[in-house]
Amino acid sequence: MFIKKGYIQLAVNGGIGFGAKLNPRQLVVLGEYLEEDSEIELTTLQQLIVQIPEEEVESVKRKFEEVGLACYKVGNYVKSLRTCNFCKGEEAEGMPVAKELNRRIAGQEVPFTLKPAYTGCPIGCGEPLINDIGVMKDQDTYELYIGGYSKGRDIKSGKLVKSNLVPDELYDLVDKILVIYRENGKKREKFYRFVDRFGIEQIKEELNIV
Ligand code: SF4
The missing domain is CATH 3.30.70 (Alpha-Beta Plaits)
Structure with missing residues (x-):
């Protein structure tokens, strides 16, 4: 535009x-x-x-x-959380968690525009696995994926960081991942490329995930 x-x-x-x-x-x-x-x-x-x-x-x-x-x-910030339609209900599909996550991360400065997505059940209408940061609610806990990408021939699925997360663990991990990206990402380096270059194992190590 x-x-x-x-x-x-x-x-x-x-x-x-x-x-x-x-x-x-x-x-x-x-x-x-x-x-x-x-x-x-x-x-x-x-x-x-x-x-x-x-x-x-x-x-x-x-x-x-x-x-x-x-x-x-608009620019090199974390975008607002893309979500599914919460078809099974606000509480059942974790809308308050999606709102809180969005409140915490949307607008944070990052090396390149970052797209987070949330989905209220494993059917995955919010497409969390093809976005930079993806959250999927499964029963009462959350799974966190990073490094998905949805465009062109580079399309790739996000990698699982951790499953069985409660909301506070989820917020904390996402915050730390954004810090790692800010501190180690090159200027205008897309997040999925950063995850590939820096390595999912290295990111997990920095997050103390074994
Ligand atoms: S991901 Fe699940 S809760 Fe969300 S709209 Fe799709 S089916 Fe409904």
Whole structure:
């Protein structure tokens, strides 16, 4: 998307819920604060990319957030968590854990844009194994995968870091993995390439996983 001079991009969505949805009020507010000739980009990451005049960003973000729109940075940051539709229910599929994970990691600075995904059961509608960081709930615990990639001929499945995690262990491991990537990743090195170069075994060693 061409970025107009004096504007910055914001990634916007309806937050984590039952499916990637927007309600009419949110659409009206989006329309109110975007200029007539502006474009909205719909990404594969359940986000809309909009452009806002730099000096209005904070006030527009407040207006968006008042109607439940979540705003995220665009660039070399952790993206908002892509999720499944939680078809079996909020608690059963761990929506509070997905929300907390998203709150902790979305917007963290990293060497290259990082896509995390969450899925509420092993059917895997949120595609956790082909995203940079993938979380899969299985019964009462969580599995954590890293290094998946979904594009072109480089497509690959994420590698299991650890299974049988409780939420606090999951948050802690994801935090530490982001620190390892920040400290050891090269500038603009994609996460899946970093996992290949640095090595899953080395990452596990740094995480004290045997
Ligand atoms: S991953 Fe499981 S809980 Fe989530 S939408 Fe698919 S079937 Fe439903």
